[in-house]
Amino acid sequence: MMQQRISTREDYSRRINIVVEYINNHLAGEMDLETLAGVSNFSPYHFHRIVKAFLGEPIGAFITRMRVETAARLLRYTDMPVQDIAYRVGYDVPSSLSKVFKQFYNISPTDYRNNKTYMIMKPLTINANLELNERVVNIEPKQAIYIRLTGDYKTNDYCLAWKKLWDYVRVSGLFTAEMKQICEEQQKSGIIERMLREGKIEHIGIYHDDPKVTESDKLRADVCLTLPKTPEPKGEIGVKQIDGGKYAVYSYQGSYENLGMVYDTIYGKYLPDRGYQLASRPGYEVYLSDPECTAPDKLQTEIYVPIL
Numbered sequence: 390m391m392q393q394r395i396s397t398r399e400d401y402s403r404r405i406n407i408v409v410e411y412i413n414n415h416l417a418g419e420m421d422l423e424t425l426a427g428v429s430n431f432s433p434y435h436f437h438r439i440v441k442a443f444l445g446e447p448i449g450a451f452i453t454r455m456r457v458e459t460a461a462r463l464l465r466y467t468d469m470p471v472q473d474i475a476y477r478v479g480y481d482v483p484s485s486l487s488k489v490f491k492q493f494y495n496i497s498p499t500d501y502r503n504n505k506t507y508m509i510m511k512p513l514t515i516n517a518n519l520e521l522n523e524r525v526v527n528i529e530p531k532q533a534i535y536i537r538l539t540g541d542y543k544t545n546d547y548c549l550a551w552k553k554l555w556d557y558v559r560v561s562g563l564f565t566a567e568m569k570q571i572c573e574e575q576q577k578s579g580i581i582e583r584m585l586r587e588g589k590i591e592h593i594g595i596y597h598d599d600p601k602v603t604e605s606d607k608l609r610a611d612v613c614l615t616l617p618k619t620p621e622p623k624g625e626i627g628v629k630q631i632d633g634g635k636y637a638v639y640s641y642q643g644s645y646e647n648l649g650m651v652y653d654t655i656y657g658k659y660l661p662d663r664g665y666q667l668a669s670r671p672g673y674e675v676y677l678s679d680p681e682c683t684a685p686d687k688l689q690t691e692i693y694v695p696i697l
Contacts, residue, residue, distance in 0.1 A: 399624035404429045405443045406537045406627055409609070413597065413671070416456055416478050422448075445607065452479075454607075457493050459669075460486060462599055464502045466656055467667050471498050477669060519654045522640040523663075525696070530633040533593060533613040534558075534626055541605040542596060550612035551592070554626065561620045591615040592676040593631065600649070613673075632670040636693040637663070644685040648674075648692075655694060668695035 408429045412420060425448065426436040440448045456478040463474045475486040475498075483498070490498050534557065536550045593613040600608055613631065622628045639659065641651050660667070677689035 401439060402443065402537070402625050403622060403627050404431065405440065408440065408448075409444075409537075410629065412452055412455060416452075416459060416669075417476060418479065420452060453489060454493075454603075456480070457486075457489055458598065458603055460490060460498065461494070461501070463667070464498055466660065469666070471502070474498070519651065521651070521655070521659065523659065524638050525635065526638055527635050528633050531591070531593075531615050531631040532619040533591075533615045533629060533631055534620065534622075535595075535611045535613040535629055536625055537627070538610045538612060539606075540608060542600060542608055542610060545610060547594075547612055551614075554612065554614045557620070557623065557626050558614070558616065561623075594674040594676070595631070595671055596673070597671055631673065632695070634668065634670065635696050636672070637665055637696050639692045639694070641690045641692065642686070643688065645680075645688060645690070646685075648690065651692065655692065660694065665694075666697040668697050670695045 408425055411425070411428045422433055422436065426433040429436065429439075431439055437448060440451070444451050446454070460474050460478045463469055463477070464471070469477075471486070472483045475481075475483045478486065480486040480489075487497050487499075490496070490501070494501065496504070534554055536553060538545045538547070538550060591614070593611075593615060595611040595613060597609040597611070598607065611629070613629070615631070619628055637660070639651070639655055641648070643651075672692065672694045675691040675693065677691065678687065680688060
């Protein structure tokens with residue numbers, strides 16, 4: 390009975406994740422109850438209650454928050470006209486965005502853009518001396534298995550999520566002969582390191598929300614594992630496509646604890662200095678080191694920022 394309850398919760402969580410992905414990808418369009426319930430395969434009668442239980446807020450409030458927080462990031466980090474931002478996040482006229490924006494942040498979108506000292510977001514921590522290797526790439530979409538985590542980025546149990554993904558790889562028939570050979574040749578702590586170096590797999594973290602805008606308990610992160618062959622989703626483990634396209638890539642060596650400062654420096658220094666315009670798809674991190682056998686100051690991370 391306990392296992393059945395766990396399986397049901399995992400299935401509900403997976404279906405909620407599908408709804409959230411749909412919302413992220415359709416902020417510019419209409420999203421009615423029937424459509425969202427159909428995407429999740431929940432009955433419209435139960436849909437609202439299930440969503441509120443899993444997201445911690447009603448579906449309408451969640452959609453509005455996603456739209457306004459996206460608008461705040463675009464206003465601060467891009468030169469996109471306010472009218473275009475309003476359309477991109479689902480408002481027919483700028484005045485509709487202005488009304489909701491004022492309710493959230495007590496300032497209009499235009500005034501917020503023009504007043505750089507007004508902080509609806511936590512202040513940036515820019516390290517002017519931080520040197521990051523930068524390159525621009527065009528990549529193809531990638532298929533990955535993933536687990537969705539909700540909560541403070543600093544306290545999420547990422548190690549447990551990676552363990553669950555790798556356990557699923559082992560039991561799903563995706564543990565190839567080459568992987569088994571590596572296991573025989575090396576200690577367990579070395580298998581991930583070698584495969585990461587050779588590009589045979591990718592450990593990817595997708596962070597959907599800006600912790601300077603979104604409350605910590607509502608932050609959403611996807612722990613992803615790309616593989617040569619992608620399995621079917623099962624329970625809390627979903628399958629998703631990581632968007633291809635043009636990205637500015639920044640290589641960083643150091644502790645994961647400093648990544649917040651690294652992001653602030655990228656968004657506050659590198660992107661404006663280069664004149665890049667941000668695309669609406671989410672960015673992500675690629676982890677090139679195995680933290681189990683790498684010193685914190687030697688950890689290698691690539692940060693992919695989507696640009697136009």
